[in-house]
Amino acid sequence: MVTGNTRQTKSFIGAMVLTAVACAGCAAVASHALHPLNAMAVMALAAATSRMKVKLPGINGNMSVNLPFLLVAVVSLSALEAVSIAALSTVVQCWPKADAKFKPEQMVFNVSMMAFAASAASLMGGAAGIGRAAWASEPVLLASATTTFFLGQTAPVAAIIKVTEGAALRRVWISIVQLSFPYYVVSAGVTSMVHLVTRNLGWPAALLSFPVMYGIHCSYRLYFNKAADVPQPAPLKARAVGAGL
DSSP states (O other): OOOOOOHHHHHHHHHHHHHHHHHHHHHHHTOOOOOHHHHHHHHHHHHHHHTOEEEETTBTEEEESOHHHHHHHHHHSOHHHHHHHHHHHHHHHHOOOTTSOOOHHHHHHHHHHHHHHHHHHHHHHHHHHHTTTTTOOHHHHHHHHHHHHHHHHHHHHHHHHHHHHOOOHHHHHHHHHHHHHHHHHHHHHHHHHHHHHHHHHOGGGGGGHHHHHHHHHHHHHHHHHHHHTSOOOOOBSSOOOSSOO
16 A cells, blocks of 8 residues: 655545544444444454455555455444444454564555445445435445445545555556456445345354355456466556455
8 A cells, every 4th residue: 555654645644534534423423223243243254354365466455355244334234333344354454464564554544445435335325325215225225335435445545556656546546446346346246145145034144155255255366366477567566455455
């Protein structure tokens, strides 16, 4: 994610933190009843799958496969729970291995970015839900939440790469979209499946989705490993780490 300690980079991270805190505060105020047991189940699944990462070709970053469970939190739990799950699973995902150096600015940015994306998606879902009887349906609400989550992740990541590396914002964002958009579509489908299964069979049934996400992880890893063998332009140095990036 972040490679330098320039004033511009620090200012951008600070702005990201303030934006995330403001959005999370609004989400907390707008939260409905809490579901602690359900939230713990989703948190366990999100944390477990957050460590299933694949390296993205052309960008010095990685992608995790915990997005479906973050979307489940957004559409099924309170906004406060969704933000908490997104932030905690990001900490698990970004925590360095024993032989790696801990980068606090990278952790701060990624947690803030994920908290912002989750709170924005929750607020969008809540706003759409107000008019559910008039126009909205569950697929429409899920699509709205997924789109908001997608923009809430990819736009800040593209922006931090522009700030740290001076790359063209549009080119960086399009590169990220090309790599991650199919995964968001698949994740929305898995989220719909998990939501349907848990509503009829209870949250323990959500464990059935774990092998599905492991299979997706293996498929992406194989695909990106093959893509890495093809000559690529010099990768952008900024590390993009999140649920989807």
